[in-house]
Amino acid sequence: MTGAVIGGGTVTSERAIATARALAPEIARGASARDAEKALPFDQVDALSSAGLFALTVPAEYGGPGLPVSTVATVTATIAAADASVSQIPQSHYTFLDAARREGSDVLRQWIFERVLGGARVANAQTEIGGRTTRDDSTALRRSRGGLVLSGTKYYCTGAVFADILAVRAVGPDGRAVIAYIPADAQGVSIGTDWDALGQRTTSSGTVILDDVEVDPDLVLDFTGLLDRPSTYGARAQLLHAAIDTGIARGAVDTIAGLAGRARPWFEAGVDRAADDPLLIAQAGDLELAVRSAEALLVVAGDRIHHAETIPGPETVSGPEAIAEASLATAAVKVAAGRAARRAGSELFDFGGTRTAAGSATLSRYWRDARTHTLHDPERWKLHHLGRWALGRVRPPSHGTL
CATH class of the missing domain: 1.10.540.10 (Acyl-CoA dehydrogenase/oxidase, N-terminal domain)
Structure with missing residues (x-):
């Protein structure tokens, strides 16, 4: 700690x-x-x-x-x-x-x-491989020797090596999904650093193995129950993922002035500096617009979530509507931020020329980080929910996709 x-x-x-x-x-x-x-x-x-x-x-x-x-x-x-x-x-x-x-x-x-x-x-230990979907778990919390023990293998456990506490998703003794909070150094816990991806290379999203780890029953919550009720839980989690993508996009765009300032102009531009090329200026403006749009949508979504959490409650008439609006606003920024991050990470090379492709420049990390992180959950489903709302006022689910 x-x-x-x-x-x-x-x-x-x-x-x-x-x-x-x-x-x-x-x-x-x-x-x-x-x-x-x-x-x-x-x-x-x-x-x-x-x-x-x-x-x-x-x-x-x-x-x-x-x-x-x-x-x-x-x-x-x-x-x-x-x-x-x-x-x-x-x-x-x-x-x-x-x-x-x-x-x-x-x-x-x-x-x-x-x-x-x-x-x-706190770090997560939730996703497994081999199930029908990413929500299917074989990790089990079971009764043994008068107590509770946890066994299983989790993958993509972002930040586990830095953590003091692991939040482990498992199937509870009654078949419902639970989250068990355990000390990261508990006996039977093994935290790997085997994460090997093209981007987000230092999140240490490796494997966690749990071998009959003793669990305090007071440190277990009913995850099925949490997800069964409409709430902003999933929107909050998604908002932070969108914030990561927004930040990647901003970081990438903030590099282009330096790149264009050092690059040679294309001969047809008739200018002395690449930064004065009118076509690059237009491209930079379009990228800046994409990033500013994501940043603005991030603020809107945060405000919508806060509103849904501070009105009298989801049991009121306004509650479900506010929760739905929070989810829709979060879906919008998730798509906009992912698109901006991938685009900015790719197009920044246009502003520096061939030298920016050198491995030693490591400028590819913006695109690699964006491409890796935006695989977390599909933007096509965010568009699906936005489209159903636009055409039929169908409220999106408020599930806890993390």
């Missing part, structure tokens, strides 16, 4: 965002080298912890700032512009704190929030 309680005054959204902006330049300085060498960002993650950024969503009643998810999204996008891998590591941390807040027992909430305020980090 590395970190510190946020101190030195009231923690506001403005302060959290300013902290992220202050940390971003140092995180960015080593991003290319870490990507090239697959060097895990332990120091950078520790810096986020020490600054208190992992504690932003701890509820006020448990001593935390209780900041809205819109603030977390801005913080995430800010860090993603510097290094998309570093920004993804806290995503499941915030998501599974939200699950504990919504569905956890009093014991679980007290246990986890106290630790997070002290600097603890």
Whole structure:
């Protein structure tokens, strides 16, 4: 556990965002080298912890700032512009704190929030391979020797090697899906660093093996129950993924001025600098528009989620409508941000010419990060839900796709 309680005054959204902006330049300085060498960002993650950024969503009643998810999204996008891998590591941390807040027992909430305020980090261990869909689990929480034990193998466990607590999705003794919160160093837990992808190379999204790990029954929540009720749980998780893509897009576009300033102009342009080529200027403007659109939609979605969470409640007439609007707004930014990230990561090469393709330049990391991260869940289904709403006012599901 590395970190510190946020101190030195009231923690506001403005302060959290300013902290992220202050940390971003140092995180960015080593991003290319870490990507090239697959060097895990332990120091950078520790810096986020020490600054208190992992504690932003701890509820006020448990001593935390209780900041809205819109603030977390801005913080995430800010860090993603510097290094998309570093920004993804806290995503499941915030998501599974939200699950504990919504569905956890009093014991679980007290246990986890106290630790997070002290600097603890949470990582997921949820996805498996071999099931019919990514929601199918063979990992089981079962009764044994008078207690509960957990066994199974999980893949794509982003940030697990940096974590103090693992949130493990499993099939419970009654057949319902559960999330079990366990210490990452518990006996029977093995955390691998076998993640080998073309992008997001330093998230350490490796394999976690669980071999009869003892589980405290008070630290287990009913995941089926959480997902059965309409809520903003899934929208919050998706918003942070969209924030990562928005940050990747912004980071890529922010490189093009330097690239065009050093590149030779195309002879037909009749200018002295590539940056004065009117066709490149138009292309840069179109890219900037795409990124600004994603950034604006990120704000809108965060506001819609906050509204849905602060009206009287989902049991009221306005509740389901607000939840649906939050999901639609999140779907919109998810698509826009993914498109902007992939496009900006690809087109930035146009501004620097052939030299930008050199491996030593590592400029490909923006596209590789975007292409890898946007595989997380299909944008086509976001468009499907938006289309059904546009044509028939069909509300989207509020499931917890993470």
